[in-house]
Amino acid sequence: MFPFLRKRIVSSAIPLVFVVLGVFFLARLTGNPVDLYLPLSATPEQRAEFSADQGFDLSIPAQLWNYLVDAAHLDFGTSLRTGESAGGMVLDAFPVTLQLAGVTMLLAVTGAVLVGSLAAYRPNSLVDRVASLLSMTAASIPDFWFAIMGVLVFGVGLGLLPTSGTLGGPEIWILPVATLLIRPFGVLVQVVRGSMVTALSAPYVKIARSKGAAPRRVIFGHALRNAVTPVLTVAGDLTVGLVNGAVIVETIFGWPGIGKLMIDSILQRDFAVLQAAVLLTAVTIFALNILVDVCHALTDPRVRQAVPA
């Protein structure tokens, strides 16, 4: 197990370094943000002072060195836009996105396993056809359209849910999570179904059925365990997408998450916040990938054995 983990950590860390360096350089290609933050009549001296205060007057390698040294001390600098600690702003925003992503994936995986397994148990049955139709529809609906329609129908029309915001009980989660949920749910139902159809036709399942095992035991006790690997892979990718920022949901529903923060930082050339946000999300995605790999290895011994010590 440990050689496997070591290899996966090394191979996942390389893209992490490229992402962090890439964002650093690409952000600076967009120009000096002095025009956005100083008044039109700012004197050359004021512009120079602003650049010096923010370290923009240094060479790019020197800026990179300072960034890496400061980041090693968990000092990500100060936001140009708000004057607050960039690290603090990112740490405030990230839990919001993590919770949205966590709740969404939990519901998506649970629902997809149930619906996908039922559909696969009797292929081409009415249940299978309805599940396939609904899952394909769900996977195809644009999330911004679904979000706006949700606000208009359930918020304004029926008056059942708040339109947006973060204050209140469980009801405030329904529209944002439903918007985030719909696509992963649709994709995962199809993956679970396909994977389960293969597993349910395997000889060991036929033997279990012939021995009179109950359908629930056949599905969840025998077939699902062997069908879970592709589901884990796809669920991992979908979770990475959500952790990267549920921008549409955060924008429409006013949730102050990491995706909205990153977009605002890009538009405002707020380099310190952008770099801190990208570093944190990259590290989180790195950890998520390792977690998914570990789950693979735990559920499928062939994965562990494929890695030489």
Added chain:
Amino acid sequence: MTALLLAGTALLSGGCAVANSAGGDAGSTDGRTLRVVLTQEPPTLEPCEASLTSTGVVVRSNITEPLVERDPVSGDLDPLLATGWKQTTPRTWTFDTRGGVTFQNGEPFTAEDAAFSIERAVNSDLACNVEGYVFGDDDLKVKTSGDNRLTVTTAEPDPILPLRLSFVEIVPRTTDTKAKVRIPIGTGPYAVRDWQPGAAISLNRYDDYWGKAPDFPRARYVWRSDASVRAAMIDKGEAEIAVALDPMEAEKDTTVAYPNNETTALRLDGREAPLDDRRVRRAIDMAVDRDGIIDALLGGLAEPAAQLVPPGVVGHNERIKPTRQDVTGARALVREAKADGVPTGRTITLVARNGMFSGVSETAEALQYQMQRIGLNVKVRMADTATHLQYQLRPLPENVGPIALLMMHGNQAGDTAFTTSQYLLSEGPQSTFGSKDLDRRVAEAGALSGDKRQKAFADLLARQNRTVVQYTHIAHMNGLLGLSRSIRYEPNSATGDELRLSEVGQATAARR
């Protein structure tokens, strides 16, 4: 499966904890809290940045106040923290400050505080935005005598100094002079109670306010960047005021349109061929179908424009009429220029900014089509704010070819001098070229006052259209405000930049 459910319960309970701790949202109706939904979170509430729309709409006349304020309807200057003012010499103005006023920290307001605020906003190294937009490069000399007398001296005679000072928000002299503050203290009718980053800003009524107490004891700002959600919050009763709604909401009885002093125009870079030829610039002006753009793309919520300042601004010229579309005449001008060797086939880049107004990308495409119809070659580039600023402000980008910049200018100060100094001077911060004659007239008009000032600025706006033709004016814009039926409020041309909460009352009968 059990593990999954346990994890889910933990996530949901944790999630609810975060949601509740975010705590500041539009909240529920209690009749005592005025809930306002903005387009974005203010980056700061620093008073010397109040000329930024996103900051000023919360701060100005709500948390802090200036010495004088401009009545957005009449254009007159009204006393606020100054009770009177007069020009004692061509370069000197004297202000009598109001007694019996206290800041929200309990300290009394005196002329010393006014002097400190001017020094801090205009003369310091803080690089405040109000300094750039409202005052020139010269510092102001400020002096006090006694608790209630303030003297301000300018480098050159300035007949509109009181108007300029209406942009300086007064803060107590204990305010930081080395760094900008995030949460201010002022003399206004509301004080900041709480700012929950990303969620809401809450204000409490200041009980010792010197003026009339506002109707609502509390106010709360939230922000949603999607206009349809802001409108939905009004419909659902989650907010009393929603700013910047889309024209498609205009038919609702919960929306009110108001002129917001913003003017859209195409700025033509006269340094680059073919835009360096006046016939080509004039042809573009003639090619534009202003009525069509306004009706089809701006929801009818605008008026065709012929100048950069709308009615109500000192210097607006009522005699200039918007250019009527004349495609045939425009084509003839382009052909004539081409025959004289002007490279009319050179690609002109039409640069516009995403989100500048509702329908901006469609407007850019319509302008592209209308310019191509007369024989020009145009491509559209939609840019974000930072990139658009690079095209808008000097130093202008080099080697980018001829640029037609779709821009929007808001003259909230109410005097054309604030427009001409930026957009019409040859070397103006937001101008690409001009003429010595126009520069001289701008300087002369700026030194005048009263009717002479009005006439001088009106004449030079007309002259710009005749001799320089740097701008193809498109429309004087309107804003659209969402208002709950439970309140009464009359928006005016300043509402977009200065939404005075003390003017909002509980509805007792029909609102309008």
